[in-house]
Amino acid sequence: MTRIKQFATIGADVPRLDGWEKVTGKAQYIGDIRTPGAWIGGTLRSPVARGRLRSIRKDDAFDWSKVVCLTAKDLPGPNSVSMVRDDLPILAADEIRFATQPLAIVAAPDSGTLAEALRRLYADIEELPPVLTMEDSVSLKEIVYPPDNIIMEYRIDCGDPDKGFSTSDSIIEGTYRTGYQEHIYLETQGVVANPLRDGGIDVFGSMQCPYYVHNALCKGLALPPEKVIVRQTVTGGAFGGKEDYPSVLALHASLLALKSGHPVRFTHDRKEDILCSTKRHPSLIRHRTGVMRNGTLVAADIDILLDGGAYTTMSIVVLQRAALHATGGYRFPNARIRARAVATNTPPNGAFRGFGVPQSIFAIERQMDAIAKKLEMDPLDVRLSNAMNEGDIFPFGQRLRQGVPVRDILERAATLSGYREKRLKCQNDCGEKRKGIGIALGVHGSGFTGSGEQKIAGTAKVRWNRDSTVDVLVSSVEMGQGASTVLPMIASEALGIPVSRIRHLLPDTSEVPNSGPTVASRTTMYVGRMVADACRNLLEKLTEYAAFGADAATPGLSVRDGCISDVSGNVLGAIEEIAQRFLNEKEELSGVSSFHPEYAAQWDDASFRGEAYKAYGWIATVSEVEVDRGTCEIVPLETTCVVDAGVAIHPVLAEGQVEGGALQALGWAYLEDLPCERGRYLTGHLNAYLIPTSQDAPKFTVEFVHNPSPDGPYGAKGLGELPMDAGAPSIASAVECATGAHPTAIPITGEVLYTLLNEGAGKKP
Numbered sequence: 001m002t003r004i005k006q007f008a009t010i011g012a013d014v015p016r017l018d019g020w021e022k023v024t025g026k027a028q029y030i031g032d033i034r035t036p037g038a039w040i041g042g043t044l045r046s047p048v049a050r051g052r053l054r055s056i057r058k059d060d061a062f063d064w065s066k067v068v069c070l071t072a073k074d075l076p077g078p079n080s081v082s083m084v085r086d087d088l089p090i091l092a093a094d095e096i097r098f099a100t101q102p103l104a105i106v107a108a109p110d111s112g113t114l115a116e117a118l119r120r121l122y123a124d125i126e127e128l129p130p131v132l133t134m135e136d137s138v139s140l141k142e143i144v145y146p147p148d149n150i151i152m153e154y155r156i157d158c159g160d161p162d163k164g165f166s167t168s169d170s171i172i173e174g175t176y177r178t179g180y181q182e183h184i185y186l187e188t189q190g191v192v193a194n195p196l197r198d199g200g201i202d203v204f205g206s207m208q209c210p211y212y213v214h215n216a217l218c219k220g221l222a223l224p225p226e227k228v229i230v231r232q233t234v235t236g237g238a239f240g241g242k243e244d245y246p247s248v249l250a251l252h253a254s255l256l257a258l259k260s261g262h263p264v265r266f267t268h269d270r271k272e273d274i275l276c277s278t279k280r281h282p283s284l285i286r287h288r289t290g291v292m293r294n295g296t297l298v299a300a301d302i303d304i305l306l307d308g309g310a311y312t313t314m315s316i317v318v319l320q321r322a323a324l325h326a327t328g329g330y331r332f333p334n335a336r337i338r339a340r341a342v343a344t345n346t347p348p349n350g351a352f353r354g355f356g357v358p359q360s361i362f363a364i365e366r367q368m369d370a371i372a373k374k375l376e377m378d379p380l381d382v383r384l385s386n387a388m389n390e391g392d393i394f395p396f397g398q399r400l401r402q403g404v405p406v407r408d409i410l411e412r413a414a415t416l417s418g419y420r421e422k423r424l425k426c427q428n429d430c431g432e433k434r435k436g437i438g439i440a441l442g443v444h445g446s447g448f449t450g451s452g453e454q455k456i457a458g459t460a461k462v463r464w465n466r467d468s469t470v471d472v473l474v475s476s477v478e479m480g481q482g483a484s485t486v487l488p489m490i491a492s493e494a495l496g497i498p499v500s501r502i503r504h505l506l507p508d509t510s511e512v513p514n515s516g517p518t519v520a521s522r523t524t525m526y527v528g529r530m531v532a533d534a535c536r537n538l539l540e541k542l543t544e545y546a547a548f549g550a551d552a553a554t555p556g557l558s559v560r561d562g563c564i565s566d567v568s569g570n571v572l573g574a575i576e577e578i579a580q581r582f583l584n585e586k587e588e589l590s591g592v593s594s595f596h597p598e599y600a601a602q603w604d605d606a607s608f609r610g611e612a613y614k615a616y617g618w619i620a621t622v623s624e625v626e627v628d629r630g631t632c633e634i635v636p637l638e639t640t641c642v643v644d645a646g647v648a649i650h651p652v653l654a655e656g657q658v659e660g661g662a663l664q665a666l667g668w669a670y671l672e673d674l675p676c677e678r679g680r681y682l683t684g685h686l687n688a689y690l691i692p693t694s695q696d697a698p699k700f701t702v703e704f705v706h707n708p709s710p711d712g713p714y715g716a717k718g719l720g721e722l723p724m725d726a727g728a729p730s731i732a733s734a735v736e737c738a739t740g741a742h743p744t745a746i747p748i749t750g751e752v753l754y755t756l757l758n759e760g761a762g763k764k765p
């Protein structure tokens with residue numbers, strides 16, 4: 001890949017700015033940072049899924065003066081971890097709603113004493129009958145989330161679905177299920193809380209959203225904002241798993257630190273991390289689709305259930321995304337969508353790359369395959385004839401304004417992968433090992449849903465230092481995805497200086513403005529644009545200064561080739577030189593930009609209609625697999641992704657995002673199995689919870705189409721989550737092609753496939 005012609009930096013494969021420190025081991029993850037005198041924190045957790053906590057008894061034989069121990073009674077502020085809805089308790093008070101729920105926290109000078117103290121705590125619990133499945137939750141077997149077990153519900157209607165169904169040639173029904181998924185970031189959760197002399201707290205650790213943690217600490221500790229400092233440390237992956245959960249750990253560590261007067265370190269080993277942290281929401285989605293004989297989609301009736309677990313955490317916003325992406329990338333003149341997140345007595349489910357969309361896309365894409373089968377069409381042709389394009393309207397009322405190359409990317413993915421030939425060939429395959437190929441279409445709204453970007457109203461700052469380096473000051477984090485390279489590239493382009501002089505610093509809430517959380521595929525598109533605008537703001541200051549001195553304010557100057565020129569093109573000087581002069585006179589040279597109201601989406605929260613996202617990313621994923629009918633093993637051979645993310649700011653990093661996300665989606669589809677029994681996950685180890693390794697990775701082919709968006713910096717749209725969306729249905733489709741079985745649920749483990757094959761091809765489980 002070469003850089004894009006009109007740009008100096010955008011489109012170039014700049015070496016990762018965080019790469020050197022990471023490959024040399026210099027980067028300091030939370031586990032590497034020495035904290036002399038720090039105590040270690042640990043948690044007493046509920047062994048039962050639902051119950052009443054009568055008391056927590058301390059064994060008198062233990063010397064409790066050696067440690068600090070806190071229960072719900074000891075909290076200085078409200079007993080809730082502030083998130084979307086503040087219902088998750090910091091520590092269970094009288095009610096227990098999930099197994100592993102924290103009941104008490106302990107800090108001790110060493111791990112031996114900590115373990116001993118935790119063993120000497122006895123929780124007296126009256127067990128209550130739990131609700132463990134979405135079906136039992138909906139049927140109100142028990143009320144576990146008053147008043148009706150429904151965390152949130154959305155409805156979307158368009159056209160006249162009843163009329164649509166009555167005029168359809170046929171109606172096709174399907175029920176689809178997706179399972180849990182654990183993030184398995186390389187680095188497990190961890191924070192350190194350091195008590196400050198003024199009664200405040202300094203928390204540092206592995207996280208995506210420093211200001212979410214800051215907010216939760218201010219509320220939970222009843223401290224004013226200036227007494228709480230949150231600093232991100234180098235973070236080894238997150239995938240959504242460090243969006244909500246670090247607020248819980250940070251509160252626990254801070255409470256113990258403030259109580260003991262010592263720094264307190266709270267980290268999870270892999271077992272505690274898998275058993276206790278948040279997971280992807282399992283889903284149960286029903287589709288009824290009215291179609292014409294030629295494959296034209298007429299009407300959709302979609303019922304979405306997401307398992308939220310015991311408390312709200314992120315479920316409301318995950319559900320919004322699931323509902324808005326229910327019809328995938330297809331035109332439906334008539335639709336009725338009902339989406340509910342329901343509560344069960346299982347650990348709260350949270351953010352995971354895709355945020356409700358992979359579940360919805362799995363269901364609609366499997367349904368498209370079912371439609372193709374019924375109409376005896378190729379799955380690709382049904383998709384091509386219904387794919388959205390400019391002018392088409394989503395069920396929630398948004399008209400696609402910009403040209404969308406949906407058909408092009410489907411065709412291109414088919415060509416690159418040899419889809420049509422391989423599809424024909426696999427129909428005649430008859431050996432024990434059979435190949436199959438499947439295609440799926442994914443779509444993902446960039447940035448926060450609806451009015452979210454306007455509400456969070458992020459701010460970015462860039463600072464020109466005396467040594468002519470520039471700092472990008474945002475709360476958006478590097479977590480492996482490349483933000484600390486991509487944001488400086490955007491600043492480099494905007495300022496006209498080399499990217500090597502620009503740094504994205506680890507966010508510290510006492511230093512950086514709140515650019516919002518690092519979520520929702522928003523960093524490149526939304527924070528990137530704020531950074532570009534902040535750079536322009538800085539240049540404006542410089543050009544005014546160059547022409548008229550430090551206090552003047554007159555527009556009309558321009559920046560070209562690193563020089564500032566006046567309206568008639570006379571060069572006033574090089575940026576560096578003018579910046580030096582500026583800094584000789586003034587304390588600081590910086591530029592700031594906040595979210596512009598004119599960037600806002602036209603969205604109505606009350607009716608849940610309007611412009612849900614300013615831009616959408618699109619992906620076609622084709623997967624080829626080999627299935628062994630004897631062992632029921634599925635081996636992904638090749639995966640081809642053709643992607644519209646607007647403009648790939650950094651093609652190599654973008655390709656990495658696509659390969660990584662697609663592999664994560666494949667793992668979710670056929671390998672990653674997290675059984676939950678009596679509300680407890682059964683696989684607390686990576687020898688039981690299998691994820692794809694490099695050995696399991698298929699050969700990837702990734703291609704980007706160039707389709708600049710007017711809504712992102714230099715044409716970029718969101719990319720991070722998109723590759724997660726279409727991988728799973730492409731695998732299911734390929735397995736169907738290879739075996740004739742019709743998988744409607746994932747993961748398609750060997751056991752599941754064995755059952756499908758032995759029940760007869762095409763029959764539902």
Ligand code: MOS
Pocket residue numbers: 208239240241243351352353354355518519520521
């Ligand atoms: Mo994300 S799954 O929006 O952290």
